[in-house]
Amino acid sequence: MPVFSVFWLETRSYVTNVSALFWTxxxxxxxxxxxxxxxxxxxxxxxxxxxxSVIGLTMLTLVSTAIFGLALSIGENRAHNxxxxxxxxxxxxxxxxxxxxxxxxxxxxxxxxxxxxxxFLVLGLEHKLTLTVALVGLAALAMxxxxxxxxxxxxxxxxxxxxSMLAIAxxxxxxxxxxxxxxxxxxxxxxxxxxxxxxxxxxxxxxMLIAAFSGEGLTYVYNAGTAMLVLGLALIWSASxxxxxxxxxxAR
Numbered sequence: 696m697p698v699f700s701v702f703w704l705e706t707r708s709y710v711t712n713v714s715a716l717f718w719t720x721x722x723x724x725x726x727x728x729x730x731x732x733x734x735x736x737x738x739x740x741x742x743x744x745x746x747x748s749v750i751g752l753t754m755l756t757l758v759s760t761a762i763f764g765l766a767l768s769i770g771e772n773r774a775h776n777x778x779x780x781x782x783x784x785x786x787x788x789x790x791x792x793x794x795x796x797x798x799x800x801x802x803x804x805x806x807x808x809x810x811x812x813x814x815f816l817v818l819g820l821e822h823k824l825t826l827t828v829a830l831v832g833l834a835a836l837a838m839x840x841x842x843x844x845x846x847x848x849x850x851x852x853x854x855x856x857x858x859s860m861l862a863i864a865x866x867x868x869x870x871x872x873x874x875x876x877x878x879x880x881x882x883x884x885x886x887x888x889x890x891x892x893x894x895x896x897x898x899x900x901x902x903m904l905i906a907a908f909s910g911e912g913l914t915y916v917y918n919a920g921t922a923m924l925v926l927g928l929a930l931i932w933s934a935s936x937x938x939x940x941x942x943x944x945x946a947r
Contacts, residue, residue: 698784698786698790698791698793698794699794701781701786701790701791701794701795701798702794702797702798703798705794705795705798705799706798706801706802709764709798709799709802710802712764712768714763714764715760715763715764715768718756718759718760718763718764719756719760719764719802719803719806720806722756722759723752723753723755723756723810724810726752726755727748727749727752727814730748730752731745731748731818742819742820745814745818745819745820746820746823746905746908746909747877747905748877749810749811749814749815749818749820750811750901750904750905750908751875751876751877751901751905752877753807753810753811753836753904754839754875754877754897754900754901754904755871755872755875755877756803756806756807756810757803757807757836757839757840757843757900758843758867758868758871758897759868760799760803760843761799761840761843761844761846761847762843762846762847762850762864762867762868763864763868764799765795765796765799765844765847765848765851766847766848766850766851766860766864767857767860767861767864769795769848769851769939769940770851770854770856770857770860771857773851773939773940773941773942774856774857774942776941776942778940778941779940779941781940782937782940782941787935788935788936788937788939788940789931789932789935791935792848792931792934792935792939793931793935796841796844796845796848796931799840799844800837800840800841800844803836803840804833804836804837804840807836808829808832808833808836811824811832811908812824812829823908823909824908825910827910828907828908828909828910831907831908831910831913831916832904832907832908834907834920835903835904835906835907835908835916835920836904836907837924838903838920838921838923838924838927839900839903839904839920839923840927841923841924841927841928841931842896842900842923842924842926842927842930843900843927844927844931845926845927845928845929845930845931845934846867846927846930848930848931848934848935848939849930849933849934850863850864850867851934851939852933852934852936852938852939855938855942870895870897871895871897873891873892874891874892874895874897874898875892875895875897875898875900875901876892876898876901876902877901879892881893881898896923899919899923900919900923902915902919903915903916903919903920903923907920
């Protein structure tokens with residue numbers, strides 16, 4: 696079970712972290728402006744391009760927030776032995792870890808819905824966001840977030856120093872950028888290389904969110920979302936041990 700005292704502590708800490716807020720707020724806004732200014736085709740195709748760009752950037756924000764807002768934060772605090780009090784607390788490590796994740800998920804869900812709603816209004820897509828679509832989309836975002844934060848915790852658990860963690864974090868982020876079907880559409884790739892994208896979990900995360908916010912393919916949303924949620928919880932559980940919180944020299 697999540698520990699609510701840890702949840703509130705981590706939430707307050709997160710919303711005052713400038714680096715974390717950059718990846719959560721400024722990054723998707725800047726990238727959306729970049730995409731619209733440079734690649735918006737205009738005319739009849741414009742609505743479709745803008746829609747998938749907004750949803751795709753929201754998905755990439757989940758990844759960057761998980762990697763740079765949680766994994767790197769854990770690594771830096773662990774290196775300075777700032778997480779030892781969690782190990783010494785009477786709470787289970789899984790409860791503490793789940794609280795860390797939920798504190799970030801709460802913030803990213805709130806921003807994601809604000810970002811999508813605001814972008815749709817500015818770009819003339821407000822007709823696409825009905826109450827039902829918004830609720831389905833919110834559920835899909837929550838399931839996708841749990842998977843992304845599970846992956847981030849796996850990175851934090853495996854990497855024992857800040858340098859290796861930063862390298863792996865950048866590799867994961869670049870892989871998500873290249874394989875999510877946001878910046879490199881699968882339609883323009885030759886058949887022999889399309890598998891690079893279609894086998895990526897980030898491709899399916901993006902597809903699930905597009906289906907949720909378009910109101911189509913809800914069976915796909917349910918199946919993919921459930922699989923991502925279960926896998927994310929499994930990754931969070933497997934990462935929840937002393938090695939996640941204690942520097943390598945003090946793990947024993």
